Amino acid sequence: MSISLVAGLGNPGREYASTRHNVGWIVIEALARRHGLVWKHQAKFDAETARWDRPGMPVCHLIKPLTFMNESGRAVAALARYHKLQPESVVAVYDDLNIDLGLVKVTTSGSAGGHNGVASLLSDLGDGFARYRVGIGPKQPPQMDLKDFVLSKFSPDQFTQIQDNLPKYIDGLELLLKSGTEKAMNQLNRRTKNEP
Numbered sequence: 001m002s003i004s005l006v007a008g009l010g011n012p013g014r015e016y017a018s019t020r021h022n023v024g025w026i027v028i029e030a031l032a033r034r035h036g037l038v039w040k041h042q043a044k045f046d047a048e049t050a051r052w053d054r055p056g057m058p059v060c061h062l063i064k065p066l067t068f069m070n071e072s073g074r075a076v077a078a079l080a081r082y083h084k085l086q087p088e089s090v091v092a093v094y095d096d097l098n099i100d101l102g103l104v105k106v107t108t109s110g111s112a113g114g115h116n117g118v119a120s121l122l123s124d125l126g127d128g129f130a131r132y133r134v135g136i137g138p139k140q141p142p143q144m145d146l147k148d149f150v151l152s153k154f155s156p157d158q159f160t161q162i163q164d165n166l167p168k169y170i171d172g173l174e175l176l177l178k179s180g181t182e183k184a185m186n187q188l189n190r191r192t193k194n195e196p
Helices: 020-034 071-084 115-124 146-150 156-179 181-188
Strands: 006-007 038-042 047-052 060-065 090-102 104-107 132-135
Touching: 006 071, 020 060, 020 090, 020 132, 020 146, 020 156, 047 071, 060 071, 060 156, 071 090, 071 115, 090 104, 090 146, 090 156, 090 181, 104 156, 104 181, 132 156, 156 181
Parallel strands: 006 060, 006 090, 090 132
Antiparallel strands: 038 047, 047 060, 104 132
8 A cells, every 4th residue: 555645743833843853844844845845734634734746656645733743643634534545555754762863764563652743643543654763862861851852952963964864864755655664664774874
């Protein structure tokens, strides 16, 4: 089953724009820019969406929920129902504290791992969606509260690293969309931080 809905998880509002928890938005916005897609505010989904007409492939919809992270699933599930999509047709792009900054990992199952956005997706959409996990770890300093860490901004050096890695993140996401989860897992999950 091909992926027809890409959900970037994050929090709306300028104060969250360059926080670690908004890496999903940063990546999906870069994907939209690469393909010249236009975001539209859709009140009925409580989200911004963009339509991507891919040559020779099914239409793909991008969504940025405006519900705040812990209710992301409500917006994503509403759009999925509208387009009659199963969870297996959805990929969520989000920050992962357990993966080092600069790495990505693709998975298709597992718990929320303490991530409120993923927990909301599991609750409202159901399991089976692909997870495109963008590393923001490790937590520094280690004793820092988890919520404080993910809602804090990247250091200038870290944000530069994220920006430099955006083409790689988008390439990986496009590989997932074009070739499916198995091929994406085989190629992306083996990479090291220093590989192109």
